[in-house]
Amino acid sequence: MKILYICHRIPYPPNKGDKIRSFNEVKYLAKDHDLFLAFLVDDPADTQHVDALREYCVDLAFAQIDPRAQKVKAASQVVAGKALSVPYFYSPKLQREIDAWASVQDFDAVVCFSGPMAEYVYRSSLWKKADRPRLIMDFCDVDSDKWGQYAQDAKFPMNLVYSLEQKRLLAYEAQVNRDFDHSVFVTDNEAQLFNNQVPDARNLTTVGNGVDFEFFNPGFRRGEACLAQDDESDHVDQGTARRAPTNLVFTGAMDYHANVDAVVWFCSDILPRITQAGIDAHFYIVGGRPAPAVQALAQNPRVTVTGFVEDIRPWYAKADLCVIPLRLARGVQNKVLEAMAMERPVVTTSKAAQGVGAKDLEHLWVADSAESIAATVIDLCRNPDTQRELGQAGRKFVVENFDWRRNMEKLEKLLS
Structure with a gap:
């Protein structure tokens, strides 16, 4: 199969939660499929890791974003009624790269990691095709609910900002669920939480995380230089x-x-x-x-x-x-x-x-x-x-x- 994989952060090195999951998805799918990998880089230091991903894919594309500039851009969209997370993770440069692929490649499937990455599908020719590829969204967690937790913990006026983001992002997640063929969550609890908040949710699947047992081995001995x-x-x-x-x-x-x-x-x-x-x-x-x-x-x-x-x-x-x-x-x-x-x-x-x-x-x-x-x-x-x-x-x-x-x-x- 020919697969387009789009994620909100460079999936390497696998040293934090979202990167661990996205990297293992990339590594596994690359074994038996032709993988085209698109991602954002929000830390300039991470550009040094781009080449390490080339062995897993036919081609890759990435765009660097400045978190401060993206926050300003996202804030400007508040009056338009959009969830802040969507414009924050959107890059016209990455969109152009994806569009270029879509014009010459017949993708069998598209996997998006994190809800806001659906925007790249919506704005591409892939969405307009009568025989569009199979669309899979890996929400991982219910991100909108995180903003609700932040709202409970924050003081005025940020509690209002976070509460608004929860409502708008949940509406966007619900739309993605209706439009994509499958919505994936990391646990049954997360899938049930989403179903509780979106009662008409469809095609929810749990795909759990894992551990590299050989790497994280109790037989490992501490390194002298590090400590x-x-x-x-x-x-x-x-x-x-x-x-x-x-x-x-x-x-x-x-x-x-x-x-x-x-x-x-x-x-x-x-x-x-x-x-x-x-x-x-x-x-x-x-x-x-x-x-x-x-x-x-x-x-x-x-x-x-x-x-x-x-x-x-x-x-x-x-x-x-x-x-x-x-x-x-x-x-x-x-x-x-x-x-x-x-x-x-x-x-x-x-x-x-x-x-x-x-x-x-x-x-x-x-x-x-x-x-x-x-x-x-x-x-x-x-x-x-x-x-x-x-x-x-x-x-x-x-x-x-x-x-x-x-x-x-x-x-x-x-x-x-």
Whole structure:
């Protein structure tokens, strides 16, 4: 088959949630099909990764966008009644590239990753063809509902902006669902949420995420160069008989609002409760582009903000516990899956755990309030046997339930 794949962000390197899913879709579909790949680049540093994607496709096209300029452009469309997300992710340059392909290629299917990317189909000759290709939308999560969560958390006037975006984006998502042949979601819960909000929704399919079990392997050993700055904390000080601190690790893109909220909350309301209980803990915030609020957390001597790291595995290997206190979360959290695959015991919230489907107290531990999260971490810190058993059970669960190949086969069947 000849497939056009359009995604809102360069699907490489697979180091954050949306890129992990889109890259694995690209990699799987490229094995047996002719793939034409179109995407946006919103960080100039990511242009260095474009060539790495050429091995997966017949041809690729991309357009660089400036997030600040796109926000201004999107804001200008508010009075026109459009969802901000649609013009934000729209590039005339990328549209021209897609139109050029459409004029000479007979695509059998088009896969769009993220709702606003449907705009490139609507504005192309593909939409006008009587025998147009099969159209698949991978919504992944219900993005409109995220804006609703932001509205509840924000103050005036941004709460009104976010609330309006939720309504308008949901209307756009509903239109896409009517026009496309299939709508894909990452979990049954996300599909049901969409169906609840769009009662006449049609052709909803769940295609789950996966984990690269060989890459995220508990047998991996931490790299000396990556963690050289923290070597002293990894050993017992023989002179003072001081034990190494308990390493608590959080990973993710640290300019993403939900992640910023999680680590700021943890440092202000949860970490003090843990240390006051006598736990010598150190919190590592691992991920690129830390927002100013995250950078400020490094002033605490018990907190390390790493910024971008080439390989996330040494930091999982370093963790005694992975703490994922997300108060704003949708779908499957890849950071949860990766930590479990590495046999790290995980403490997270019910929102972050919901999409994974693991059992509380068996595969991971779930808590939602600052008090209960702190108590859970303290309990696990004092019970290394429980830590080990939880990590092993988590790895087993992920291996049995999150196989990329099996999940991608479901996506491929939708194209036929």
